[in-house]
Amino acid sequence: EGVYSFAAMEARWPAVWEDLNVFAPLDDGSKERRYVLDMFPYPSGDLHMGHAEAFAMGDVVSRYWRQLGYDVLHPIGWDSFGLPAENAAIKRNAHPSEWTYANIDTQAESFKRYAISVDWSRRLQTSDPEYYRWTQWLFKRFYERGLAYRKDSPVNWCPKDQTVLANEQVVNGACERCGTIVTKKSLNQWYFKITDYADRLLDDMDALQGNWPDRVLAMQRNWIGRSEGAHVKFTVEAAAAQPEMELTVFSTRPDTVFGATFFVVAADAPLVLELVAPEHAEALSEYREQVKALSDIERQATDREKTGVFTGRYAVNPLTGDRLPIWAADYVLADYGTGAVMGVPGHDQRDLDFARAFDLPVRAVVDTGQEDPAVTGVATGGEGTMINSGPLNGLAKAEAVPAAIKLLEDKGAGEKFVNFRLRDWLLSRQRFWGTPIPIIHCADCGEVPVPDDQLPVRLPDNLRGEALSPKGTSPLAAAGDWVNVSCPTCGGAARRDTDTMDTFVDSSWYFLRFVSPQYTEGPFDPAKVNDWMPVGQYVGGVEHAILHLLYARFFTKVIHDMGMLEATEPFSRLLNQGQVLNGGKAMSKSLGNGVDLGQQLDRYGVDAVRLTMVFAGPPEDDVDWADVSPSGSAKFLARAWRLGRDVDSAAGTDPATGDAALRSITHRTVHEAKALLEGHKFNVVIAKLMELVNATRKAIDTGAGAADPAVREAAEAVAVLLSLFAPYTAEDMWNALGHPASVANAGFPTVDQALLVQQSVTAVVQVKGKVRDRLEVSPDITEEELRELALASEAVQKTLDGAGIRTVIVRAPKLVNIVPA
Ligand code: ANZ
Numbered sequence: 154e155g156v157y158s159f160a161a162m163e164a165r166w167p168a169v170w171e172d173l174n175v176f177a178p179l180d181d182g183s184k185e186r187r188y189v190l191d192m193f194p195y196p197s198g199d200l201h202m203g204h205a206e207a208f209a210m211g212d213v214v215s216r217y218w219r220q221l222g223y224d225v226l227h228p229i230g231w232d233s234f235g236l237p238a239e240n241a242a243i244k245r246n247a248h249p250s251e252w253t254y255a256n257i258d259t260q261a262e263s264f265k266r267y268a269i270s271v272d273w274s275r276r277l278q279t280s281d282p283e284y285y286r287w288t289q290w291l292f293k294r295f296y297e298r299g300l301a302y303r304k305d306s307p308v309n310w311c312p313k314d315q316t317v318l319a320n321e322q323v324v325n326g327a328c329e330r331c332g333t334i335v336t337k338k339s340l341n342q343w344y345f346k347i348t349d350y351a352d353r354l355l356d357d358m359d360a361l362q363g364n365w366p367d368r369v370l371a372m373q374r375n376w377i378g379r380s381e382g383a384h385v386k387f388t389v390e391a392a393a394a395q396p397e398m399e400l401t402v403f404s405t406r407p408d409t410v411f412g413a414t415f416f417v418v419a420a421d422a423p424l425v426l427e428l429v430a431p432e433h434a435e436a437l438s439e440y441r442e443q444v445k446a447l448s449d450i451e452r453q454a455t456d457r458e459k460t461g462v463f464t465g466r467y468a469v470n471p472l473t474g475d476r477l478p479i480w481a482a483d484y485v486l487a488d489y490g491t492g493a494v495m496g497v498p499g500h501d502q503r504d505l506d507f508a509r510a511f512d513l514p515v516r517a518v519v520d521t522g523q524e525d526p527a528v529t530g531v532a533t534g535g536e537g538t539m540i541n542s543g544p545l546n547g548l549a550k551a552e553a554v555p556a557a558i559k560l561l562e563d564k565g566a567g568e569k570f571v572n573f574r575l576r577d578w579l580l581s582r583q584r585f586w587g588t589p590i591p592i593i594h595c596a597d598c599g600e601v602p603v604p605d606d607q608l609p610v611r612l613p614d615n616l617r618g619e620a621l622s623p624k625g626t627s628p629l630a631a632a633g634d635w636v637n638v639s640c641p642t643c644g645g646a647a648r649r650d651t652d653t654m655d656t657f658v659d660s661s662w663y664f665l666r667f668v669s670p671q672y673t674e675g676p677f678d679p680a681k682v683n684d685w686m687p688v689g690q691y692v693g694g695v696e697h698a699i700l701h702l703l704y705a706r707f708f709t710k711v712i713h714d715m716g717m718l719e720a721t722e723p724f725s726r727l728l729n730q731g732q733v734l735n736g737g738k739a740m741s742k743s744l745g746n747g748v749d750l751g752q753q754l755d756r757y758g759v760d761a762v763r764l765t766m767v768f769a770g771p772p773e774d775d776v777d778w779a780d781v782s783p784s785g786s787a788k789f790l791a792r793a794w795r796l797g798r799d800v801d802s803a804a805g806t807d808p809a810t811g812d813a814a815l816r817s818i819t820h821r822t823v824h825e826a827k828a829l830l831e832g833h834k835f836n837v838v839i840a841k842l843m844e845l846v847n848a849t850r851k852a853i854d855t856g857a858g859a860a861d862p863a864v865r866e867a868a869e870a871v872a873v874l875l876s877l878f879a880p881y882t883a884e885d886m887w888n889a890l891g892h893p894a895s896v897a898n899a900g901f902p903t904v905d906q907a908l909l910v911q912q913s914v915t916a917v918v919q920v921k922g923k924v925r926d927r928l929e930v931s932p933d934i935t936e937e938e939l940r941e942l943a944l945a946s947e948a949v950q951k952t953l954d955g956a957g958i959r960t961v962i963v964r965a966p967k968l969v970n971i972v973p974a
């Protein structure tokens with residue numbers, strides 16, 4: 154009873170909170186609503202230290218907003234489709250759902266122990282049929298809008314996982330998951346047309362500036378990769394048995410068309426096969442085999458020796474009439490721009506390297522004041538004056554670009570063009586444990602969407618173990634009774650699409666489902682969604698800086714365009730918490746430096762672990778577990794908790810009659826804490842809280858005493874502030890102070906502005922430069938007030954001795970100088 158026992162508190166409070174349903178929002182409009190969301194977890198085993206950090210940060214915001222009086226939505230769910238479950242099922246001859254839901258139960262228990270302030274009634278799992286039914290429904294709406302389509306394309310293929318990978322899942326040429334070198338394969342695949350939204354995804358980031366980390370915005374901008382330039386059309390001369398054709402390039406430097414001395418097509422573009430002259434076909438095909446083995450990164454590496462083969466064909470430069478030899482090379486990528494470039498070796502280093510490797514002419518067309526690139530081997534890319542460029546001669550680059558575009562337009566050989574690096578989102582996966590694509594393929598009717606009233610298309614539950622192992626086609630293809638269906642349109646024999654969706658599809662709209670997770674008429678309740686969206690604070694790791702956030706933004710915009718949502722952005726504010734390290738390194742099996750969260754909780758208690766996570770530094774910084782002191786946190790918590798016990802229960806409750814100095818500290822702490830919380834400086838709030846605990850302890854032991862109402866006021870402020878970081882200790886304190894549960898709803902303490910005044914400062918009063926008096930004044934004193942006080946000083950009056958006054962110089966609050974007449 155008299156000792157601080159985290160175990161006793163952890164045993165006592167969860168049931169009380171659950172009974173009171175403390176963390177369910179009222180959702181009745183009686184209070185202003187706010188939505189705070191942590192990126193939902195993937196159910197791989199139990200919670201780890203990284204979860205503990207991220208969720209501690211999100212919980213600070215959630216609990217803070219609740220104390221401010223907002224109706225807070227803070228839900229939790231699981232991103233529960235994905236490969237690890239499938240791999241576990243293959244190994245254990247089980248169904249992926251067994252592993253998945255067992256882990257979810259474990260994590261849910263741990264989250265409850267960790268006292269995350271979430272509304273458990275809103276819990277969802279993306280692998281629940283009631284959830285993926287709506288993922289399929291949304292897919293259909295995208296399909297109807299032309300935003301989901303199929304095409305044959307070379308795809309990244311992981312030979313080990315036997316699955317297609319999105320570009321972003323290929324890291325340095327290797328599979329993000331297993332590290333196997335990724336190869337290319339041609340497959341008919343589903344895509345989302347995210348490129349239609351490239352401009353909006355870019356432009357709408359302006360509104361996020363300042364509310365999202367700069368580096369995340371920069372990464373998104375770079376990923377979208379908007380480039381302004383022009384399309385330039387070249388005519389390929391007819392050859393022996395080959396007709397004339399047209400080739401377009403994308404260039405950011407149309408001003409340099411006069412400097413184009415050759416032409417390059419991506420070696421792996423299907424186009425080159427059409428283009429190549431028969432006598433060069435063999436060399437080309439050998440070269441294409443070499444190129445297949447390379448990753449895009451390797452191909453673009455600037456320090457790699459340039460390779461390529463001549464196609465035997467020539468393109469005509471539309472402005473000079475020059476014949477440019479057409480080469481096939483790997484430094485030009487098939488899926489960027491048009492897959493072809495005009496080679497301008499004078500001003501593009503890659504082109505210059507290529508020209509030098511194959512003895513192609515170099516013609517400088519911009520005089521930048523630097524030495525001739527043909528001589529130095531260094532392309533000059535900067536500003537300058539146009540030369541060797543006919544009508545463009547003498548123009549500066551800024552004028553030359555539009556002038557060149559005009560010339561091209563007049564000849565029908567080009568126009569201004571904005572190119573994006575962003576590709577359409579390849580969403581189909583040849584795996585089992587994902588949302589089935591709700592399409593039926595009929596020989597007569599083609600692609601037929603499964604009617605809405607037949608959703609969800611459920612995964613079959615009779616496939617287990619080996620049957621799930623990857624074969625290059627989806628394991629679903631093996632489930633004959635599932636695959637073979639009659640066509641919804643003509644009733645004829647047809648087959649279900651056997652691919653499943655990328656799990657990023659599931660996580661692109663889950664924040665919308667949380668506003669009404671039990672809603673059965675649609676993905677979310679239209680009457681509720683605008684009450685909560687957008688999410689006011691999103692919390693999660695920077696590893697999701699590009700994909701998840703970009704996809705969620707894309708979904709939000711499409712759903713907005715469908716007229717279902719007012720918001721055009723999903724997350725108004727984003728916080729990327731740091732990583733938890735041990736000994737300065739990320740925890741890993743190979744380093745053997747893993748720290749088990751459960752053990753830490755058993756040893757120090759939930760509150761001490763949470764407090765340590767938050768106190769370690771700004772939330773964006775990494776936490777090195779080797780450098781922090783959970784036992785120090787536990788000591789502080791016990792000290793704070795003791796205040797609750799020590800306040801005399803007979804203490805008066807009117808703080809106005811209490812110790813003024815302590816009151817001033819209490820009110821200043823609360824006031825500063827608020828500003829710090831708004832700025833996400835949670836660690837500093839804890840430091841201030843420690844000072845307040847010390848001051849209160851001193852007041853009890855050697856000052857005003859335990860019965861002083863200011864002491865009660867201070868202890869209550871400690872409990873409420875502490876509730877953001879250490880909910881068990883705070884609840885126990887609140888209870889000891891005589892309040893019913895829960896401290897989570899106590900309300901943020903109100904600040905008496907009058908008490909914020911720092912006690913006083915010393916003002917020096919001089920007469921003719923000589924100090925005559927010292928006055929204790931408020932630091933906020935006005936010049937006028939200070940002047941009055943100084944002139945009224947007895948010492949000053951004595952010095953003046955009846956003399957008149959010439960001037961009074963006042964520098965509030967520190968100095969007054971009086972000059973007698
Ligand atoms: C001629 C030129 C002259 C270029 C010059 C640059 C400088 P960003 O900014 O990334 O959009 N390019 C176009 N398509 C390509 C592809 N598929 N693979 C490799 N390179 C490609 O870059 C656009 C520039 O990259 C284009 O402008 C083109 O080279 C090249 F002094 O055209 B430029």
Ligand code: ZN
Nearest residue numbers: 595598640643
């Ligand atoms: Zn049909």
